[in-house]
Amino acid sequence: MTEPLTPATPAALAEAVRAHPRVLAVGARTKPRLSRVPGEVALLSTRDLRGIVEYEPEEFTFTALAGTSVREIGRALGAKGQYLPFDPMWAEAGATLGGTVASGVSGPGRFRFGSVRDFILGIRFVDGMGRLLRMGGKVVKNCAGFDLPKFMVGSLGRYGVLAEVTFKVFPTPASHLTLKLSTSGAEAAARVLADAANSRWECDALDLLPDGKTVCARLAGPAPALEAVSREILARWPGQALSATEADATWSDLREFRWTHPGGALVKVAVTPSVVPALDTAARSIEGTRVHFSVGGNVAFVSFPAPAPPTAFQERLRALGLPGVTLRGDAPLWCGARSIPAVAGAIKQALDPENRFPSTED
Amino acid sequence: MSEVLHRLAALLPPDRLLTGPAQLAAYESDGLTAYRTRPLAVAVPETTDEVVALVRFCHKERLPFVARGSGTSLSGGSLPVADGIVIALNRLTRILRLDPVQRLAVVEPGVVNTQVSLAAAPHRLHYAPDPSSALICTIGGNVAFNSGGAHCLKYGMTANHILGLKAVLPTGEVVEWGGASREKIGPDWCGLFNGSEGLFGIALEITLQLLPRAECFHTVLAGYRTLEQAGDAVSAVVASGLLPGALEIMDALALEAATAAVHAEYPPGAEAVLIVELEGTREAVAADRGRLDAIIAASKPIEMRPARDAEERIAIWKGRKSAFSAVGRLSPDFIVQDGVVPRRRLGEALRRNGEMAREAGLRVANVFHAGDGNLHPLILFDGRQAGALERAEALAGRILKLCVEMGGSITGEHGVGVEKLDYLPAMYNADEIDCMMRLRAAFDPLCIANPGKKFPRAGAPALQHRGLHPLEKAGLLSRE
Numbered sequence: 146m147t148e149p150l151t152p153a154t155p156a157a158l159a160e161a162v163r164a165h166p167r168v169l170a171v172g173a174r175t176k177p178r179l180s181r182v183p184g185e186v187a188l189l190s191t192r193d194l195r196g197i198v199e200y201e202p203e204e205f206t207f208t209a210l211a212g213t214s215v216r217e218i219g220r221a222l223g224a225k226g227q228y229l230p231f232d233p234m235w236a237e238a239g240a241t242l243g244g245t246v247a248s249g250v251s252g253p254g255r256f257r258f259g260s261v262r263d264f265i266l267g268i269r270f271v272d273g274m275g276r277l278l279r280m281g282g283k284v285v286k287n288c289a290g291f292d293l294p295k296f297m298v299g300s301l302g303r304y305g306v307l308a309e310v311t312f313k314v315f316p317t318p319a320s321h322l323t324l325k326l327s328t329s330g331a332e333a334a335a336r337v338l339a340d341a342a343n344s345r346w347e348c349d350a351l352d353l354l355p356d357g358k359t360v361c362a363r364l365a366g367p368a369p370a371l372e373a374v375s376r377e378i379l380a381r382w383p384g385q386a387l388s389a390t391e392a393d394a395t396w397s398d399l400r401e402f403r404w405t406h407p408g409g410a411l412v413k414v415a416v417t418p419s420v421v422p423a424l425d426t427a428a429r430s431i432e433g434t435r436v437h438f439s440v441g442g443n444v445a446f447v448s449f450p451a452p453a454p455p456t457a458f459q460e461r462l463r464a465l466g467l468p469g470v471t472l473r474g475d476a477p478l479w480c481g482a483r484s485i486p487a488v489a490g491a492i493k494q495a496l497d498p499e500n501r502f503p504s505t506e507d
Numbered sequence: 508m509s510e511v512l513h514r515l516a517a518l519l520p521p522d523r524l525l526t527g528p529a530q531l532a533a534y535e536s537d538g539l540t541a542y543r544t545r546p547l548a549v550a551v552p553e554t555t556d557e558v559v560a561l562v563r564f565c566h567k568e569r570l571p572f573v574a575r576g577s578g579t580s581l582s583g584g585s586l587p588v589a590d591g592i593v594i595a596l597n598r599l600t601r602i603l604r605l606d607p608v609q610r611l612a613v614v615e616p617g618v619v620n621t622q623v624s625l626a627a628a629p630h631r632l633h634y635a636p637d638p639s640s641a642l643i644c645t646i647g648g649n650v651a652f653n654s655g656g657a658h659c660l661k662y663g664m665t666a667n668h669i670l671g672l673k674a675v676l677p678t679g680e681v682v683e684w685g686g687a688s689r690e691k692i693g694p695d696w697c698g699l700f701n702g703s704e705g706l707f708g709i710a711l712e713i714t715l716q717l718l719p720r721a722e723c724f725h726t727v728l729a730g731y732r733t734l735e736q737a738g739d740a741v742s743a744v745v746a747s748g749l750l751p752g753a754l755e756i757m758d759a760l761a762l763e764a765a766t767a768a769v770h771a772e773y774p775p776g777a778e779a780v781l782i783v784e785l786e787g788t789r790e791a792v793a794a795d796r797g798r799l800d801a802i803i804a805a806s807k808p809i810e811m812r813p814a815r816d817a818e819e820r821i822a823i824w825k826g827r828k829s830a831f832s833a834v835g836r837l838s839p840d841f842i843v844q845d846g847v848v849p850r851r852r853l854g855e856a857l858r859r860n861g862e863m864a865r866e867a868g869l870r871v872a873n874v875f876h877a878g879d880g881n882l883h884p885l886i887l888f889d890g891r892q893a894g895a896l897e898r899a900e901a902l903a904g905r906i907l908k909l910c911v912e913m914g915g916s917i918t919g920e921h922g923v924g925v926e927k928l929d930y931l932p933a934m935y936n937a938d939e940i941d942c943m944m945r946l947r948a949a950f951d952p953l954c955i956a957n958p959g960k961k962f963p964r965a966g967a968p969a970l971q972h973r974g975l976h977p978l979e980k981a982g983l984l985s986r987e
Binding site: 260282298339344419444494 | 609610690787788790916943
C-alpha cells in the first residue's frame with residue numbers, strides 16, 4: 146500500500162477524490178478494521194485537514210475540519226466551559242472528528258443526552274463524483290433538506306468523505322460524581338442498569354465494567370444535588386463513591402479501550418438491557434473474552450484474545466438477533482443479524498455512482 | 508369513478524375509498540390553509556398491510572400519493588396532489604408495545620403525539636418532542652417533518668427520539684431500520700428517513716425512545732420593556748452554564764393575542780415576555796433555581812414571576828402555546844414563518860424584521876424558541892384587501908432570506924413543504940440540490956411519493972384564501 150494522500154483543505158480533498166478511481170478516507174486509524182478493504186485503494190488521510198473553523202460558545206455550536214482530533218476539540222470547548230456530550234472514544238489515542246462520525250462510535254457519556262447522531266448538525270463532504278457538498282446547517286435547529294449528516298454517522302466512508310463537521314455542544318455540568326455498585330453478576334447487573342436508567346436520578350453515564358459485575362454510575366450537575374442523589378443510590382445497592390482521580394481513570398480506561406486485548410478483535414454490538422445476561426454468557430463462554438456494556442445496557446463492546454472472533458459467537462449474535470460491527474481484527478466488517486434492503490444499493494449508487502468508495506460489504 | 512380507482516377500491520373494504528366531493532373537501536387543505544387541492548380519492552386504511560397494498564398499487568399504476576396524519580402541516584406537507592390520492596393514516600392508532608424497562612414505545616403512524624406520553628405516564632416516562640400541535644398531530648407526521656417544539660435545545664427534535672422504523676418505500680419495498688437498542692450499527696437510515704417530508708415513503712411502525720419524566724421544574728416568566736432586553740436575558744442565561752429545558756420569548760403583539768384568547772396576564776407595560784424553565788431532580792433544581800432567579804433579576808425585567816406551583820406553571824405554558832392561534836383574533840389572515848438565526852443575532856434579526864414589516868405596512872407578531880434561534884414571525888394581513896396576500900408573502904420571503912444571510916435556516920421545524928419551495932436554493936447550491944434529488948430518485952424512481960413538495964414540480968397549486976384552519980377555529984389545533 147502506498148503512502149496516504151494528505152489534502153489540507155476541503156477543496157484539495159475533493160480534488161484527491163476526483164484523481165483516483167478508488168479512495169477511502171482514514172483518520173487516526175484507531176478502528177483499523179473499518180479501513181482495511183481488499184484491492185487497490187488510495188487512502189486519503191485527514192491528518193492535515195485539521196483545525197477549528199468556527200466556534201461560537203454562545204451558539205452552543207462549533208465547526209471543525211474532519212481531521213481535527215476530538216482531544217483538541219475537547220480542550221477548546223473546555224476552555225469555554227462546554228463539552229461534547231456524546232463523550233468521544235479514543236480521544237487520547239488521537240481519534241478524529243471525521244472518524245468518530247464515520248464509525249458512529251460514542252462513549253459512556255452519551256447515556257444522558259444522546260450519541261454522535263444526536264449532536265451532528267451539518268457536514269461538508271465529497272460525494273463519489275468528487276463534488277464538495279454542504280448538507281444540514283450550522284444552527285442548532287434546522288430541518289431544510291434531507292438529513293445526510295445523520296446518515297453519515299456509521300457510514301464508514303462508503304458513501305462519501307467528510308471534509309468538515311458542525312456539532313451542537315452543551316455547557317459542562319458543574320460537577321461529577323461516580324459510584325461503583327457491586328452486583329453478583331450480569332443478571333443482577335442488568336437489573337441495576339434498567340432500574341437506574343428508569344429512576345429519577347438522571348444518570349450521566351451507566352456502564353457495566355468488563356469484570357461483569359461492577360456497575361459504574363456517573364452523576365452530573367450541581368455538587369449538593371449529586372451528594373443527595375448518591376446517598377439514595379448507595380442506600381439501594383452496595384457500593385462506593387469514587388474519588389475524582391479514581392473516577393477519571395475508570396472512565397478514561399473505558400473510553401480508551403485499555404481493557405481490551407491488544408491485537409485481538411473488537412466488536413461493537415447494539416443490544417438492549419434485557420439481552421445483557423444472554424450476550425454476557427455467550428461472550429464469556431469463549432476463553433478469555435471480555436465485554437463492556439455501556440449506555441445502560443444498549444451497547445456492548447466485545448474484545449477477543451484472537452484477531453478473529455470464533456464463528457460460534459457470530460452465530461450466537463444472529464440467533465439473538467443482534468447486529469454488530471468489527472472495529473478491530475480480522476473478522477468480517479459486519480457480524481450478527483443483518484438485513485440489506487434493496488434501497489441500500491440504490492442509495493450507494495446515488496451518492497457514489499462510480500463505486501469510487503469501497504463497497505459497504507468490505 | 509375511473510377504472511383505476513375501481514381497482515384501488517377493491518383493495519379496501521367498502522366505504523374506505525372516499526371519492527365524493529363532500530368527502531374529499533375535508534382533505535383539500537392542511538395547516539397551510541392558503542393552498543387547496545382536491546385529490547382523486549382518499550384511501551382510509553386501518554392496517555399497515557393495507558397501507559403497503561395501497562403503496563404497491565400506486566407504484567404499479569404510477570399513481571401519486573400523499574400520506575396524511577391529522578393534516579396539521581404548516582408548510583403544506585400533506586396538501587393533496589390533483590392527479591393522485593391521499594392515504595389517510597388516522598385509523599392506524601395502535602400503540603403496539605410500551606416497554607417501561609427498555610423505555611420505548613412502538614406505535615403506528617396515526618398515533619397522536621400526546622397519546623404516547625399519556626400511555627407512558629404511569630411508568631413515569633414521557634415522549635420528549637412536543638410540537639404545539641401535540642394534542643392533535645400524529646407521530647407519522649412528526650417523523651415525516653422531523654417536528655420540533657419548545658424543548659429542542661436540550662432534547663433535540665423528533666429524529667433524536669426515533670430508535671427504529673418499519674416503513675414502506677415508494678417502490679413498495681418494506682424496510683426495517685434500527686430497533687429497540689439506543690445504539691445503531693451501520694449508517695443512520697432512520698435519521699435519513701426522518702424529515703424526508705413523505706418523499707421517502709410511509710412509516711408503518713415507529714419505535715420511540717421514552718425518557719424518565721423530569722421530577723421537578725422551575726419556571727420563570729419575566730416581562731421586559733424591550734425585545735432587546737429579553738434577548739440579552741437569554742444570552743445571560745446561556746452564558747451562565749445552565750441548560751434550561753425551554754427558553755421562549757413572546758413580543759407585545761403576541762402577548763396581546765394570548766391575553767385576549769386565554770386571559771393570560773402579563774406584566775403591564777411589557778413589550779416582551781421571556782419564559783425560562785429549568786428541570787431535573789428536585790435536588791438539582793433546588794441548587795440551580797437561585798442562580799437562574801439572580802440572572803433574571805439582574806437582566807432588569809419590569810417584573811419577574813417564578814411559578815409557585817404546578818398550576819401557575821401550566822398557566823404560563825397555556826399562554827405561550829395558545830399564542831399562535833390567538834393571533835387569529837387580531838387579524839383575519841396571517842402567515843406563520845419558521846426561520847432560524849444564530850442565537851446571538853436574534854436581536855438584530857428581530858429589529859430588521861420589524862423594519863421590513865414597517866416598510867411593507869404590515870404588522871408582525873413574534874413568538875420564538877429563543878434557546879435555539881427559531882423565529883416564528885406571524886405576518887398579519889387582511890386577505891380581502893387587494894395585494895395584501897402578495898405583500899405578506901413577499902415579506903415572508905424577505906425574512907427567510909435574511910435568516911439564511913445571517914447563517915441560519917429557512918425552516919427549523921415546519922419543513923419546506925410547498926410553502927418554502929422557492930427558498931431551498933437560498934440554502935443549497937445546484938450540486939447540493941442535485942445530490943438530494945438523486946437520493947429522492949433512489950427511494951422513489953417514479954416520483955410518486957408526495958410529489959411537488961420540498962422540490963418544485965411543474966404545475967404548482969394555486970393560492971387560495973388564508974385564515975384559520977377549521978380545526979383552529981374549533982380550538983383543536985394551534986400553530987407553532
